[in-house]
Amino acid sequence: MLVEKIKTPGLSHLSYILGAGGEAAVIDPRRDCEVYLETARREGLRITRVFETHRNEDFVSGAPHLAAMTGAEVFHGPNADGEVVYAKTTREGDCHAIGQLEIRVLETPGHTFDHLAYATFDREYPETAVGVFTGDALFVGEVGRTDFYPDRKREVAGLLFDSLRKICELGDQAIVYPAHGAGSVCGSAMADREFSTLGHERRNNPMLQIADREEFIDRKVGENHYQPPYFRLMERLNLVGGDPAPRVIAPQPMALDQLSSCGADRIVDIREPLAYAAGHLPGTINLPVDMIPAFAGWFIGEDDTIALVASSQGQLATAMEHLVRIALDDVVGGYVGVVPAAASGKAMRSIPMIGTAEVERRLATGRDGWTLLDVRDADERQSAAIEGSQHIYVGQLNERWKDLDPARHYTLMCASGMRATVAAGWLDAHGFDRLDVYLGSMGAWQAEHG
Incomplete structure (x- = not known):
């Protein structure tokens, strides 16, 4: 048996x-x-x-x-x-x-x-x-x-x-x-x-x-x-019954000029959050490869075409496996080479990281035009929250970003900084220029405050 x-x-x-x-x-x-x-x-x-x-x-x-x-x-x-x-x-x-x-x-x-x-x-x-x-x-x-x-x-x-x-x-x-x-x-x-x-x-x-x-x-x-x-x-x-899975689960390799002209509805950077925050191509959102199953369905629509940006061919292959299993697999191609793109003079964007001391300072001074935005889920928020922060679940930013003021400064936080970077990447791709991420987020806050 x-x-x-x-x-x-x-x-x-x-x-x-x-x-x-x-x-x-x-x-x-x-x-x-x-x-x-x-x-x-x-x-x-x-x-x-x-x-x-x-x-x-x-x-x-x-x-x-x-x-x-x-x-x-x-x-x-x-x-x-x-x-x-x-x-x-x-x-x-x-x-x-x-x-x-x-x-x-x-x-x-x-x-x-x-x-x-x-x-x-x-x-x-x-x-x-x-x-x-x-x-x-x-x-x-x-x-x-x-x-x-x-x-x-x-x-x-x-x-x-x-x-x-x-x-x-x-x-x-x-x-x-x-x-x-x-x-x-x-x-x-x-x-x-x-x-x-x-x-x-x-x-x-x-x-x-x-x-x-x-x-x-x-x-x-x-x-x-x-x-x-x-x-x-x-x-x-x-x-x-959906269509069968593709026989070959791998995206078509793309050069930088092809990525720029592909016309994909979503350009998704699947690198690690810190790599994305340090430097990413304008207009890209961040869905780290291991977070695709949990969050792709919030930010990629059924009819969206997708281009992937990765650190390696292995990342592209894993991302495709995840996307195929949830039928969000209209992937026009995959690009590897953000660092060479920067070295060639391609314009890049970045999202700063801040620590607990800076968050404390901003909260204490009541900084004008600034919001600490907590993107954890409701249960996490109920268990522990930073006084003065506001809450929108990361997935719900797919629509609720429209309720936010692009002129305002937002610091994104979650439990560690991972989901916060996903949230920041989504806002960055939608024209928000005043963003940073609380590195360590609630974990770092509790380590400092008990």
């Missing part, structure tokens, strides 16, 4: 291939799905079924493409807010055999109405589940978010409470296979571990400690989550 986890960096997405008796099933495949074929071939397995736990919001499903490659059947739950045209509907009580494994379907709405969990049993020991693929209902140390139906928020939170009880009834011995790990936008308090059991979660997961249904609902309704615009694109594509 085989159960193998396939992790997608950046998205912190966890998919799985399980097999026995020469057959294999894949749970929640990503768009670039050759990895499942390679794994199946290596193990001498034929992929015959693909199971989706729900219509995902944060990445494009590879299920229709994997089915086209293998002839496998795709299964999805009922109540998907539309027809999943590439899948058959599977429901509570259905049982799917993969060799001596049985995959038993549980309807577990709450995160979404169509959500399913898949309990796995060994026919030689059929009394108790070996494991359960919990999708976005149950994570290690956390449970799924329930904010996708704002008009029915108490109802869906209650549904998740009921679904979690149903999953836990499988028994403490069952291994938990969630669809995401720490760092995913689908939960804010996941453990760094990606392995657990229902018994461990029942005893240690804070949300599973809440025995009262109304208390659980109140906690879920009170959570703060953000929904980047690209979620709507993912939801649509995961009903109708």
